[in-house]
Amino acid sequence: MIKSTLDPACTGLFSPLFLDYLKQKDSLKDFYHEYPKIENFEKMLKERVFGAEKREVLVRRLWAQYGELEDGPVSRNIQSLIQGNTFTVTTGHQLNLMTGPLYFIYKIVSTIRLAEELKEHYPDYSFVPVYWMASEDHDFAEINHFLFDGKKYVWETDQKGPVGEFYLDKGIQELVSELDFLPGFLKEAYQKGKQLKDAVRKYVHHLFSHKGLVILDGNDKALKQLFIPVIKDDVFHQNANELVNASNVSLEKLGYKTQVFPREINFFYMKNGLRERIIRSNGVFEVINQEIRWQEDELLEEIENFPDRFSPNVVMRPLYQETILPNLAYLGGPAEVAYWFQLKKIFDFYKVGFPFVLPRNFVLITPVNITRKIRKLGLSPCDLFKDVDLLRKQFVKTTSSFDLDLPDEKSRLSGMFDELYDKAGGVDKTLQTSVKAAGTRAQKTLQQVAEKFRKAEEKKKSTEVRRLYEIKETLFPGNTPQERKLNFLQFYLEDDTFIDKLYRFFDPLDFNFIILSQDEIKGGAQKTL
Known part of the structure; x- marks a missing residue:
C-alpha cells in the first residue's frame, strides 16, 4: 500500500469544533487539559496520580475477567499495571457484530500505536493499550449487524437490557453457521462463548493479543465500588447536570453545536x-x-x-473510566473527541485527571482497480471527498479542450450590447430599456448553449464519468465514508496480514486523514500532500 495524507478540512467530514481543536484555537483551551503532543506527555506523567489500592483492584478484576490467560504480552501488561510507573491509553467502543465497521479496527490500532510511541519517547515508563468494552450499552439496533460484500447481515433477537449480557442464542448461532466466509476465530468466538461480551473478548483478543491489548469490561461490581462517591453525588445532588449545561452554553456562545445533554440523574x-x-x-x-x-x-x-x-450514561462514562484506570489518553472518533470538551468541568469538580483526547487515525483504502481509475482520471486526494455531481461537472470542465462556460463569448456578447446601449442613448433613451432586455435574453440563450456544450462533452466522456461514479460508490458506499460502512473482512479475507500492515502506516499523533492506495507495487512508499 502507498500512503498519502491530507488536511481533515479538505474532506468536509468534520465539525468546526473538531477542526478548531486540531488548529489549537485559543478559545477552546478551557475545555481540555493539554493538547496531545508527544512532549506534553512528560508533564502528564508527573501529574497523574493513581493509588496503589486502585491498581490492586484493577489488576485483580482484569485477571478475573479474563479467567484463564496464558503467559504473553497481555498477561504481562496486566501484571505491569500494579507498578506506579505504568499507565494506560484507552479507546472504547460498542460490542459490534463481527467487529462492525472498519473504524473499530482503526481505533484499536491507533491506541496500540500510541502506547508504542510513548514507550519509545519515555522508556522509564510502561504504557498499556486498553479496549473498553461498552457492555452496558442497550441500543442493540446499533450493533446487531455488519456489512460485507454489499450485503447486510443481522442478528435477530428479542433480548433486552445491556447488550454485553445478551446470550448467544439460536438467532446468532444460525446466522454464524450460514456465513461460510467467516474465518474460524470469529465462528469460534460466537459458538463457544456464552454471552455477547464473551464473544467480543474472544475475537478482539485473537486479533490484538500479540500487541498486548488489554480488554476491560467496566460492568464490574468491584470496579464500580470505586465510583460509589460519584454515583451518590450525582443521584442526590445533580452537580453534573449544572456543570455540563454551563459548558454547553459556553461552547454555543462560541458558535459550536453541542451533542451531549445531561440529565438531572446521569445513571x-x-x-x-x-x-x-x-x-x-x-x-x-x-x-x-x-x-x-x-x-x-x-x-x-x-x-x-x-x-x-x-x-x-454518556456524561458519566468517561469519568468512570478515568476513575478506575491510570489513564493518560483517550482515542475516539470526531464526535467522541468533541463531546469530551463538554465534560471538563465535571472532571475538575470531582478532582479526576482529564486525559489527553486524541482523534483515532482516519483512513480511506483504495483497492487496486480503484487506484488505477483515480490515476487515469488525474484525481487529487481532495477530489475523492467531493460530491459526485460536483466532481463530475468539475472533471468534464477541466478536461475539455475549451472552456465550457464560454467566458470569451459571453464577454464579447456583453461588449456588443454595451455598445448598442450607448448608441440607443444617442438615438432615443427609451430604446435603452429594450436593448438591456435583449442583452439579458441573449446571455441566457448563450448560457443554455454552454449547458448543451457541457452535456455533449459529458456524453463524449461517458466512460470516464462512469468511472467517477464507480470510484465514489466504492469509497463512499451509500454516500457514507468507507470506514463507517464496510467490515474489516472486506480486506482481511484477501490478506490476513491486513491489520498488521496498518501499524506501519498509522501515526497516532498525526491527525491528518490517511489514504492507503493498494497497488501492484510491492512494499510501500509514502508522501504527504
Missing part, C-alpha cells in the same frame, strides 16, 4: 435484562417504565450494596 438502573433511567419525582426515586421506587435512604443502601446495578 441507569440495570438488573435482569433491564437498563432504564433513574428519575426523581415528588421526592421519590424511580426507574422509568418500571415499578421500582426508593426513598432516599433506600436508594443510598442500594448504591452501597449493589453499585454494579448503576450504569453511567
